[in-house]
Structures are given as C-alpha cells and as structure tokens.
Amino acid sequence: MALEAAELDATFHALSDPTRRAILARLAQEGDVTVMELAEPFAMSQPAISKHLKVLEKAGLVSRGRDAQRRPVHLEAQPLAEVTDWLLGYRQFWQAQFDRLDDVLDQLQALEKQAGKN
Template sequence: MGYAVTADLDLTFAALADPTRRAILARLMEGEASVAELAEPFAMSQPAISKHLKVLERAGLISRGRDAQRRPARIEGEALAEATGWLERYRAVWDANFKRLDGLLSQLQAGPRPGDSQN
C-alpha cells in the first residue's frame, strides 16, 4: 500500500472519528443539503458546521457545489469505498480466526473422545 493511499485513509478515518461528521454524512445520504439545512439538528452554529464540512471535503467524503448563493454539499463515495476495501481485508482475517475458534469450541463442547488419555 503506497504512502498516498495511507494518507488518504488517515484523512478518511480522522473525518469519520467525529460523531457530528458521521451524522452529517448520514444526512447527506438522503440528498444534498446546504449548511443551514445541515446545522438544523445540531446545537452548533453554521460556521461550526462549515468547519466540519471542510474536514469532510478535505477527506474526499463530500463535495460542495454552487447554486446561486447556496453551496450545497453532497456525499462522495470513492473515499468511503477505499476505506471499506481496506476494512474488508481485515474482516477476512477475523472471519478465518472466528471459524478456527468455532472449531475449537465444538471440539471442547464434544468432550474427550474414547481412547484419549486423561492425565
């Protein structure tokens, strides 16, 4: 994995670490929205929401357009797809570990087999 990909993932995961930014992304899954629309459910100012949007935009998770005076934000999928791909590789490792543990648990629950020595 190259340095650029790692830096992109760092930005993505740093942006996703904040619950407000995750909530903003969840709202944007419904469609584009202005800063004012995004600020409605939060007890914070529009400038504070704008700062969150800048972090999301820098990470490539959203883009901002221009519609007269309005600058609607919209979700972008590429950065999330890269993070999902990275996580999927680790999920495969954990799935294999869980299958091995399931096998061991089954053996332990079955108890000793006839002929096994019991020291």
C-alpha cells in the first residue's frame, strides 16, 4: 500500500520527539496503559502527556479504548510498518550503490595487480 505524504509526515513528526518515542516503546513493552500510568516516569504533567498522545493519535500510532472506568492507550503499529516499508526502498537504493562501489573497487584492485605484474 502506498503511503500518502500526509501520513508519512504525521508519522515522522510524531517520531521526532523523544518523549513520544519513549511512550511508543513503553506501550510496545508493557501493552495498554492509562494516561496517568504513561505520565509516571516523565517529569511532566498529565496534560503535557495528553498533548503528546494527541500527536501520536493523529499519526495513527496510538488509540484509546474504554475498559470500564479506564481509558487505556493502545499501540497501533501499522503506521510503523508502513514507514519501514517506505524506508526499505531507500535501503535497496543504497545497497545497489554500495554494490556498484564494490564492483569499481574490485576493478581497481584487478588493475593494481595487473600493473604490479608488469
């Protein structure tokens, strides 16, 4: 599935902040937690964490559910998979460039060996 530019922008924007990356890492490790539980390890208020969550929600990286009185935050990993797929295209590009460089180096080494024999 082709990733829309706006979705890509939203995901990278969300990932650009270390607090938001830490929130995603915590959700990946611990599973669903409440906003208050997410705020505990950070030196910031619950409203500040909520602002970070809104950015993550806008990017589709988290969702909030309902569990009786709790509203747990849930990691939505699909946008990360889509960004990974997008990045893999560039990895393939760079791998091709490195393969070409290896070929050039091999040719130069062959020429050096040949020049050394003469």
